[in-house]
Amino acid sequence: MPLYGFRCDQGCGDAERAFSMASVPDRIACPGCGAVARRRFESIAVGHGRSAAMRLHDATAATADSPRVTSSVPPAGPGRTRRPVSTDPRHRRLPRP
Numbered sequence: 001m002p003l004y005g006f007r008c009d010q011g012c013g014d015a016e017r018a019f020s021m022a023s024v025p026d027r028i029a030c031p032g033c034g035a036v037a038r039r040r041f042e043s044i045a046v047g048h049g050r051s052a053a054m055r056l057h058d059a060t061a062a063t064a065d066s067p068r069v070t071s072s073v074p075p076a077g078p079g080r081t082r083r084p085v086s087t088d089p090r091h092r093r094l095p096r097p
């Protein structure tokens with residue numbers, strides 16, 4: 001769920017709470033003094049979670065801005081070697097074993 005910022009009317013400072021986008025209130029009780037804390041209008045904080053799904057989402061979004069660049073061919077290993085394939089069309093007409 002996204003985090004929303006609230007500011008206490010009595011000067012306690014800011015507080016953040018997580019609400020679903022459909023249920024975010026305009027006011028909450030200040031966690032410091034219990035007075036009214038009004039919602040600050042700002043961009044909501046999404047995509048900063050620590051779950052594996054959020055890390056994957058952030059890593060996927062990062063590839064759009066800064067894709068990794070390959071500087072060398074991956075090393076050959078078992079299962080990575082390819083048999084040479086002929087591109088000569090006459091070879092297709094040869095009898096198969």
Ligand SMILES: [Zn+2]
Pocket residue numbers: 008009010011012013030031032033034035
């Ligand atoms: Zn307060």
